[in-house]
Amino acid sequence: MKISRKVVFIGIVLLQVIFILGLVGFKEATLRFGKEVTLQTVPVDPRDLFRGDFVILSYDISRIRRETEDFRTRDNLRQGGSAYVWLTKKGEVWVASEVAGDPRSDWDVFIKGTVTGTGIARLVGGRFNRRWITLSYGIESYFVPEGTGKPIERARDVKAVVSVNGLGDAVLKSLIVDGEPLKLR
Amino acid sequence: METEEERSHRTIEKGFYEQLQIEVEAWREEDLITLEQGSAILSTYDTAEESVKSRQMYGRVIGIVATMGVVLVGTGVILFVASNWQLIPRFGKLALIISVLMATYGSGYWLKYERELPRVGSAIILMGTFFFGAAIFLIGQTYHMRLDDPNLLTWWFLGTIPIAYLTRSRAILTLAIINALGGLGYRASFWLSDSRDATTLLGFISLYTVLGVLVYTFGTAHTGFRQSAFFKTPFLNIGLVTAFFSLYLLSFKFVFDFYSRPFRAIDDIGLFMLPFNIIVATAVLALAGSAALAYRKKMSFSTLRYELVGGAILVAIAYGVLLIRLNDAAIYVILFNLILFGLCVAVIFLGYLKREGSLINIGLAFFSIALVTRYFDFGWGLFDRSLYFIGGGLILLVAGILMERVRRQLLRRMMRGEA
Numbered sequence: 001m002k003i004s005r006k007v008v009f010i011g012i013v014l015l016q017v018i019f020i021l022g023l024v025g026f027k028e029a030t031l032r033f034g035k036e037v038t039l040q041t042v043p044v045d046p047r048d049l050f051r052g053d054f055v056i057l058s059y060d061i062s063r064i065r066r067e068t069e070d071f072r073t074r075d076n077l078r079q080g081g082s083a084y085v086w087l088t089k090k091g092e093v094w095v096a097s098e099v100a101g102d103p104r105s106d107w108d109v110f111i112k113g114t115v116t117g118t119g120i121a122r123l124v125g126g127r128f129n130r131r132w133i134t135l136s137y138g139i140e141s142y143f144v145p146e147g148t149g150k151p152i153e154r155a156r157d158v159k160a161v162v163s164v165n166g167l168g169d170a171v172l173k174s175l176i177v178d179g180e181p182l183k184l185r
Numbered sequence: 186m187e188t189e190e191e192r193s194h195r196t197i198e199k200g201f202y203e204q205l206q207i208e209v210e211a212w213r214e215e216d217l218i219t220l221e222q223g224s225a226i227l228s229t230y231d232t233a234e235e236s237v238k239s240r241q242m243y244g245r246v247i248g249i250v251a252t253m254g255v256v257l258v259g260t261g262v263i264l265f266v267a268s269n270w271q272l273i274p275r276f277g278k279l280a281l282i283i284s285v286l287m288a289t290y291g292s293g294y295w296l297k298y299e300r301e302l303p304r305v306g307s308a309i310i311l312m313g314t315f316f317f318g319a320a321i322f323l324i325g326q327t328y329h330m331r332l333d334d335p336n337l338l339t340w341w342f343l344g345t346i347p348i349a350y351l352t353r354s355r356a357i358l359t360l361a362i363i364n365a366l367g368g369l370g371y372r373a374s375f376w377l378s379d380s381r382d383a384t385t386l387l388g389f390i391s392l393y394t395v396l397g398v399l400v401y402t403f404g405t406a407h408t409g410f411r412q413s414a415f416f417k418t419p420f421l422n423i424g425l426v427t428a429f430f431s432l433y434l435l436s437f438k439f440v441f442d443f444y445s446r447p448f449r450a451i452d453d454i455g456l457f458m459l460p461f462n463i464i465v466a467t468a469v470l471a472l473a474g475s476a477a478l479a480y481r482k483k484m485s486f487s488t489l490r491y492e493l494v495g496g497a498i499l500v501a502i503a504y505g506v507l508l509i510r511l512n513d514a515a516i517y518v519i520l521f522n523l524i525l526f527g528l529c530v531a532v533i534f535l536g537y538l539k540r541e542g543s544l545i546n547i548g549l550a551f552f553s554i555a556l557v558t559r560y561f562d563f564g565w566g567l568f569d570r571s572l573y574f575i576g577g578g579l580i581l582l583v584a585g586i587l588m589e590r591v592r593r594q595l596l597r598r599m600m601r602g603e604a
Contacts, residue, residue, distance in 0.1 A: 005298070005351065006294070006298070008351055009290075009294055009348075009351055009352070012347050012348055012351065013286075013287060013290045013291075015344075016286065016317055016344050017283055017286065017287065019340070019344065020279075020282065020283060020286075020320055020321075020324065021279075021283075023321075023324055024279055024324060027324075027327075027328040031328075054326075054332070078456050079375075079376065079378070079379055079455050079456040079457075080372075080375045080376045080456060080457075080460070081456075114375055116375055116378040116379065117378055117379040134378075134379075136331070136375070138330060138331050138334060139329065139331075140331050141329055141330065141331050141332055142329050143326045143327075143329055171328055171329070172328070172329035
């Protein structure tokens with residue numbers, strides 16, 4: 001049976017709408033039902049004309065030293081690939097305790113990231129010249145109304161409140177600037 | 186009885202028009218008519234060719250005006266919404282996005298297919314695809330997603346490509362291809378994030394050279410099917426421009442100046458090679474597939490063989506540049522400049538053989554750009570500044586005139602079907 005062009009067109013448009021609803025639904029579900037964690041962060045502020053002001057955030061857990069007393073890595077990580085970081089609470093903030101290519105079953109809270117550096121690429125003379133792993137979690141941008149980014153940049157201490165779901169996907173909820181929740185106009 | 190308008194736009198055969206011109210000239214010489222009367226007689230008629238051409242040109246103008254209109258409206262709507270975004274509640278934003286999207290697509294389809302206003306309708310559907318992209322980025326902004334998340338452009342590409350084929354829109358197809366290339370570029374930035382800047386640059390150049398070949402090959406594959414041949418042009422043009430631009434970057438000395446000692450980019454490129462190898466393998470398969478398709482469809486290999494060989498050479502260059510020891514910049518600069526100019530000439534020749542004016546234009550454009558760039562590169566320190574600019578300007582003017590004449594000659598001979 002030949003399907004008319006109109007039906008196919010409507011089908012494609014509906015698929016686009018369903019995709020948009022699905023994307024929003026996924027993010028909303030993470031925000032509402034995910035585990036809320038507070039991460040230590042340092043902001044840097046560029047300007048994007050097209051999308052208003054945003055701040056770039058870098059986290060304590062964005063750069064992890066490979067071997068320390070408190071921290072272990074599993075060596076099945078590759079650059080550009082996924083990695084999972086087990087988070088544990090230390091005082092007000094959550095910190096990285098272990099990172100691996102797959103989440104372990106006994107990890108209660110973990111966050112999924114993309115490996116942006118493993119130290120492997122800088123193999124010179126057969127030795128690693130770096131002992132750091134760098135990761136990106138998709139929560140490195142925080143959008144604010146135009147003109148309100150500078151106070152965040154000038155703050156002494158910025159923490160990010162993030163919602164993490166059972167798969168490790170994270171959505172930024174809000175910022176705590178110098179101990180006070182950031183209020184947007 | 187004919188109206189004055191009908192009289193002033195009569196169409197006749199070109200051969201008859203040429204004969205009429207000769208007769209009018211003879212009548213004028215015999216003083217049967219004045220010069221003004223002769224001009225008035227000739228201006229009454231259009232040849233069939235001119236009539237079709239002027240209808241086509243009129244149609245193109247409508248398309249361009251309509252497209253400019255929707256781009257301006259679309260940009261204005263996006264900027265307005267973005268600047269007031271924080272004031273709108275979250276679910277209000279969602280309702281606004283979806284209703285604008287559906288209204289745009291719906292009205293575009295209605296105008297194009299129900300009201301038979303194809304150019305305006307196509308332009309509005311194009312605006313709909315822009316709004317889909319805007320929706321993705323605005324939702325990303327609402328949930329604080331990264332700007333450079335490669336998924337955003339990939340999703341935009343996946344949403345627009347079926348619309349492009351269904352509505353037979355080369356403009357939407359062009360947008361989709363650019364989104365795909367942009368999404369891969371953002372993904373590559375993750376693969377190359379651990380490398381030095383110089384290696385990252387070489388990695389991107391190699392990647393986009395291969396992607397250019399891949400996109401171009403998709404274009405040649407489209408010519409194998411009658412229904413899809415319409416879509417070949419965006420693939421051919423974007424593929425060629427992408428590959429040319431990458432090769433153009435390789436013609437600069439600074440790309441190799443970073444390496445003060447013998448060094449191979451592949452030693453610093455980390456795990457970029459794995460996805461790069463996959464893309465190279467895909468390009469090689471696409472070239473082979475294109476040849477197999479042409480053989481199966483009993484298509485002529487007279488021009489395809491040059492395209493396949495050219496594509497294979499470019500892929501080899503893209504791979505080779507990561508393997509070679511980069512310690513003598515002068516040799517590589519000379520080599521890649523020779524390759525670039527050679528490729529420009531080859532593409533012009535190919536465009537002439539295939540009767541594709543766009544290939545000739547792209548080849549000439551990059552030839553000119555490369556020539557001007559080398560003039561600035563090598564001549565900057567040699568002459569007094571004012572003489573340098575005067576000389577450069579004169580060279581450009583003469584080169585521009587010569588190239589325009591060559592381009593017109595080639596296109597004219599192509600139209601006449603001359604070998």
